[in-house]
Amino acid sequence: MEVYPPKYHLITFGCQMNKNDSERMATLLKNLGFASTDSKEEADLILINTCSVRQSAEDRVFGQIHLFKPLKRANSKLIIGITGCLPGRDRDQAIKKKMGIVDLYFPTDQMSQLPRWIAELRPELVNSVDLVEDYMKLVPDRKTTRQAFVSIQTGCNKFCTYCVVPFSRGLEKNRPLKDILDEIKGLADHGCVEVTLLGQTVNSYRAPDAELFSQNNPYTDHFAKLLWEVNQVKEISRLHFTAPHPLHMTDDIIDAMTLPAHLNFIHLPVQSGDDEVLRRMNRRYTSAQFMEVIKRLKAKIPNLAIGTDIIVGFCGETEEQFQKTVQLFKDADIDISYTAKYSDRSGTAAHRAFADDVSNEEKKRRWEVIQQLMEVSVVKKNQRFVGEVVSVLVERHEAPRITDEMLMMPEKIQETIKNQPGLCYGNSREMKLTRFPGTKELVGQIVNIKITRADMWILEGELV
Ligand code: 5AD
Ligand code: SF4
Numbered sequence: 001m002e003v004y005p006p007k008y009h010l011i012t013f014g015c016q017m018n019k020n021d022s023e024r025m026a027t028l029l030k031n032l033g034f035a036s037t038d039s040k041e042e043a044d045l046i047l048i049n050t051c052s053v054r055q056s057a058e059d060r061v062f063g064q065i066h067l068f069k070p071l072k073r074a075n076s077k078l079i080i081g082i083t084g085c086l087p088g089r090d091r092d093q094a095i096k097k098k099m100g101i102v103d104l105y106f107p108t109d110q111m112s113q114l115p116r117w118i119a120e121l122r123p124e125l126v127n128s129v130d131l132v133e134d135y136m137k138l139v140p141d142r143k144t145t146r147q148a149f150v151s152i153q154t155g156c157n158k159f160c161t162y163c164v165v166p167f168s169r170g171l172e173k174n175r176p177l178k179d180i181l182d183e184i185k186g187l188a189d190h191g192c193v194e195v196t197l198l199g200q201t202v203n204s205y206r207a208p209d210a211e212l213f214s215q216n217n218p219y220t221d222h223f224a225k226l227l228w229e230v231n232q233v234k235e236i237s238r239l240h241f242t243a244p245h246p247l248h249m250t251d252d253i254i255d256a257m258t259l260p261a262h263l264n265f266i267h268l269p270v271q272s273g274d275d276e277v278l279r280r281m282n283r284r285y286t287s288a289q290f291m292e293v294i295k296r297l298k299a300k301i302p303n304l305a306i307g308t309d310i311i312v313g314f315c316g317e318t319e320e321q322f323q324k325t326v327q328l329f330k331d332a333d334i335d336i337s338y339t340a341k342y343s344d345r346s347g348t349a350a351h352r353a354f355a356d357d358v359s360n361e362e363k364k365r366r367w368e369v370i371q372q373l374m375e376v377s378v379v380k381k382n383q384r385f386v387g388e389v390v391s392v393l394v395e396r397h398e399a400p401r402i403t404d405e406m407l408m409m410p411e412k413i414q415e416t417i418k419n420q421p422g423l424c425y426g427n428s429r430e431m432k433l434t435r436f437p438g439t440k441e442l443v444g445q446i447v448n449i450k451i452t453r454a455d456m457w458i459l460e461g462e463l464v
Pocket of ligand 1: 162163164269271310311342345
């Protein structure tokens with residue numbers, strides 16, 4: 001006898017885009033009558049939404065599947081599904097063959113077929129199958145109300161030679177402006193104050209329904225126009241986007257970033273500071289062009305915090321070329337870098353054309369050089385916040401904790417500690433994690449915090 005409702009357990013790896021896709025999948029399964037469970041043992045369906053960007057990410061998927069083997073032995077009816085970037089890039093299913101126990105294997109854009117496939121495997125779990133045509137039409141089932149990620153585009157046309165995304169997620173497809181704005185207005189109606197627009201090259205956005213832009217929208221560039229439209233939704237007071245491509249950072253977009261809702265932060269991937277490496281990566285800009293974008297950004301937004309992505313040890317990268325990246329990191333005055341060791345991906349142009357010839361030890365050494373540089377520079381950069389007031393959206397609260405040592409203290413003191421307000425955490429408009437003493441009622445509110453101490457990864461302060 002089945003226990004109803006049927007349950008699914010969903011594991012998500014990778015970027016915000018994957019997390020947002022998982023939220024759509026949650027909606028799909030909810031509509032189908034499934035409930036979510038944290039327990040793999042009681043699930044009828046286990047789904048992994050995979051990341052494929054580096055080999056280490058794919059290895060983690062294999063690690064998970066290995067753990068499911070005893071579950072499948074105990075319950076042969078258990079459905080195991082793999083989706084996301086891995087099936088997307090594995091069109092000839094060569095990787096799937098190594099997995100063994102997988103029942104469903106589909107790229108993200110086929111998730112709308114999930115109800116039909118479940119019905120075929122376990123008809124008793126599904127009452128009716130209503131298929132949506134386009135998975136992007138599904139409204140994500142979000143866990144938080146105050147903040148939301150909104151995909152405006154899927155896929156990518158850039159074909160950077162190291163990257164699987166154009167294969168795993170297909171070519172760039174932009175969502176209609178109407179769908180994006182309806183989603184954001186709907187979120188705002190339900191208390192959302194912060195929106196992050198998502199796309200692989202988010203600022204190349206072109207609205208398929210451009211006639212719907214407001215008559216008085218002052219910009220020409222579609223992405224700038226979109227930023228302006230979101231700025232008109234008055235409840236949305238914190239807006240940002242990830243990840244833009246340097247090639248599309250027009251003056252219009254930089255100007256739209258000075259509109260009131262925009263956060264004081266940009267994540268702008270550079271990948272390398274050497275022109276020859278950038279050319280082999282097919283990034284379509286030189287380091288001078290990247291620096292020119294940074295200059296234009298800083299001219300308009302002087303205190304802008306900057307994040308980037310860097311790949312170290314790309315095919316043929318010499319020490320001299322790596323040093324150019326080090327120099328660019330300093331020149332651009334980067335706050336945070338998500339640095340990755342180059343990972344050779346089958347199917348990409350780099351895999352076919354170049355040798356992955358920088359040793360792993362050398363990649364690791366270069367990774368540590370950038371990491372060190374970042375740690376020193378970010379501490380210095382964060383010092384400027386001391387004495388300043390920053391605006392924070394409170395995301396979580398930590399109650400005061402009684403540690404083992406405190407148990408030795410008199411009960412009265414323990415009681416006093418327990419009655420402390422605890423600590424609140426959230427991001428400033430520069431996307432700096434900020435901590436301050438406060439009660440749990442502050443979660444979800446936007447508060448002003450005077451910074452008293454600045455560390456590498458955290459600003460500390462007190463409520464103004
Ligand atoms: N190896 C290492 N890093 C990669 N990235 C993408 N593909 C690879 C790869 N093959 C990194 C890039 C990109 C980020 C999302 O992942 O820096 O910006
Ligand atoms: Fe990959 Fe380049 Fe597209 Fe980014 S822009 S998703 S790195 S191909």
